[in-house]
Amino acid sequence: MIPYGRQEISQADIDAVTEVLQSDFLTQGPKTPLFEQLIAHKVSAKHALAVNSATSALHIACLVLGVGKGDWLWTTPITFVASANCGLYCGAKVDFVDIDPRTYNLSPTALEQKLITAERDGKLPKVLVAVHLCGQPCDMEAIHKLSQRYGFKIIEDASHAIGGQYKGQYIGSGHYSDITVFSFHPVKIITTAEGGMAVTNNDQLAEKMNLYRSHGITREPHLMTHEPDGPWYYQQIELGYNYRMTELQSALGISQMERLDQYVARRHELANRYDQLLQNLPLTLPWQHPDSYSGRHLYVIRLTLDRLKKTHREIFEALRAEGIGVNLHYIPVHTQPHYQQMGFKRGDYPEAERYYQEAMSLPVFSAMTEQQQDKVVHVLKGILQV
Structure with a gap:
């Protein structure tokens, strides 16, 4: 069977993972920050946060943008269910915008028409998830202009699109969005087996996503309610999740990024x-x-x-x-x-x-x-x- 997609694993990839297996760190060590730095540098973003899947990245992106009960999240109907489910995880309601018949991405024309009606009815979205289907970016300039007029935030679901570009800039640069999400599933362009990444240029959003991906726990004194009891001390300041990426996955991602x-x-x-x-x-x-x-x-x-x-x-x-x-x-x-x-x-x-x-x-x-x-x-x- 010739599959529709599959990973390519080189000897360099195997050696990178083996090196981690023989090291002192399997979960939280130096490889994940390095992988994040490589992604951030590649796409010209300020922050990159590695997580265990793109679904997790979408979830924490919605959380830090304040999506909650009573809010609306809009996305395209032609996507994997995770692009919509992330809104439901936060207690929000979900709606869809029809696709452009040529690009198969969310249609800015249909979006504008729907926004006009939603404004009249008091049902404007808090967040729009723009999915770059097949790796081709949406018309982000048009979508961004609408966001400025109607006041919604934008998540780029770039699960298909790492390494792609829009108007000469790498997807993930954040020029037209608040947060961009990448996937590293085995059928995607590069892989970490399972895994994802959220990138942003906003310091506050990055800090909050960092909390949400790791149980809401911090070791940063400036985020704590009082001075640390000692060098062992941490505080849970949010209700977070166990969404971290392992060192094994990050090592594989670092190796794959070279190609x-x-x-x-x-x-x-x-x-x-x-x-x-x-x-x-x-x-x-x-x-x-x-x-x-x-x-x-x-x-x-x-x-x-x-x-x-x-x-x-x-x-x-x-x-x-x-x-x-x-x-x-x-x-x-x-x-x-x-x-x-x-x-x-x-x-x-x-x-x-x-x-x-x-x-x-x-x-x-x-x-x-x-x-x-x-x-x-x-x-x-x-x-x-x-």
């Missing part, structure tokens, strides 16, 4: 090659906005079903049967049973639902060979009968 630009460049080569090999087929190929340099985490095609003899499901299953590990990113969140219990229903976000009926993620990963890619294309053409 980040190489990985993104290779994904671009593969995507460009797909563009050439799949042209003139009854497909819509991924469109790239000229302001963006995508991380190219996913290569999503859309089937032109009225020109095909097979259904979406038949084509998907036929590819899987031939050893092509296609996937579908994502099932619209508002159609999930948990969200339908909240009152969402099919038909609420028509562009997202049209996307779901036609979309398919083809294999793309940094170690993919041209022979593997040729097989994907050959099998797909055979199934489409072209």
